[in-house]
Amino acid sequence: MLKVGLTGGIGSGKSAVARRLAALGAVVVDADRIAREVVAPGTEGLAEVVAAFSDRVLDADGALDRAALGAVVFGDEAARRRLEAITHPRVRARTAELVAAAPADAVVVNDVPLLVEVGLAPTYHLVLVVQTAVATRLARLSRDRGMDPAEAERRIAAQADDARRRAVADALLTNDGTLAELHDAVDRLWHERLLPYERNLRARHAVRPGPTAPTGPDPTWPEQYARLAARIRHAVGGDVRVDHVGSTAVPGLAAPDVIDIQLTVPSLEEADGPLADRLAEAGFPRLPGEWWDAPRRPDRVHWAKRLHGGADPGRPVLLHLSPAGSAGWRYALLMRDHLRADPGRRADYLQVKRDLAATAPAGAEQGTLGDPWFDEEHLRAEEWAAQTGWRP
The missing domain is CATH 3.40.50.300 (P-loop containing nucleotide triphosphate hydrolases)
Structure with missing residues (x-):
């Protein structure tokens, strides 16, 4: 119900x-x-x-x-x-x-x-x-x-x-x-x-966001994330880490109207257990299929994760379940903080997102990591992290 x-x-x-x-x-x-x-x-x-x-x-x-x-x-x-x-x-x-x-x-x-x-x-x-x-x-x-x-x-x-x-x-x-x-x-x-x-x-059907052009920026995105995160924490119980990631987590950045959230889990086995049922009951069913982030630097690798969506048709959301300390978990936090810190990189990122949305075929996923720009930006972000002493 x-x-x-x-x-x-x-x-x-x-x-x-x-x-x-x-x-x-x-x-x-x-x-x-x-x-x-x-x-x-x-x-x-x-x-x-x-x-x-x-x-x-x-x-x-x-x-x-x-x-x-x-x-x-x-x-x-x-x-x-x-x-x-x-x-x-x-x-x-x-x-x-x-x-x-x-x-x-x-x-x-x-x-x-x-x-x-x-x-x-x-x-x-x-x-x-x-x-x-x-x-x-x-x-x-x-x-x-x-x-x-x-x-x-x-x-x-x-x-x-x-x-x-x-x-x-x-x-x-x-x-x-x-x-x-x-x-x-x-x-x-x-x-x-x-x-x-x-x-x-x-x-247990999640509304899967399709490719959309960037909008906004919407100043209520952080507030919307906070409501979703509170529900996730209530459903999961305990002291869990929940982070606002992706485009809508960067203040002042126009973005597709999708709230990306990363839930830190001990392991993918934990993500596949009763936790998945509790999230589905709270309105975040798991999206079927295998999901991963796949940067190509220096060779293509697969950072496996679990992906849930939202059952609420009025609020597109993607919930990424990534193991604590994993490469994909770190990448989501690093790219967010790097873009938050550098207005110039935000402008380039926005243009890439607009180009991807304009050229994506109908019904395609809102993918980004397959674009070469993100490989280069990952290198820049790692340099920024080394210079500033950034930690996730």
């Missing part, structure tokens, strides 16, 4: 997006609803909340007075953390039950207001953020919820700001227009990205 994290600030219209996704066929798991369930009257959760904050957080019927509790914890970090220690484990356990009960081919959307604050983004295949201007959110909170303006401002300030949310967003929905416009955007996302992503994930 495809697991999507949905978030947005209070008053952003996140619930409208969740309802539209449910109407389209998504299984929506509402963290707010679960949070209410785990502190309903008669639950252990409510008993712990009362023990922590006294019965002043109860209403006349003995149920949780959420406004009273909010007044206690908003703006008081220690109190908020006490509350989270009570509710979050229970919410996670109930969420896991509901996700496990969903069909194998489901698109499961977990509606989590505090997804960013709690650091959950790497646990999803894709994160969807609803963004709305603060002035619009304040007006909605006043009109639709009858919230005092000062209280609304305090609630907004207590949550992550737009910049932090954008940093985790694989897809960003701007909700400053009409409801019809929002629905159109959600529908496009569903049909063009979420459904194909789910099918690819279930089939």
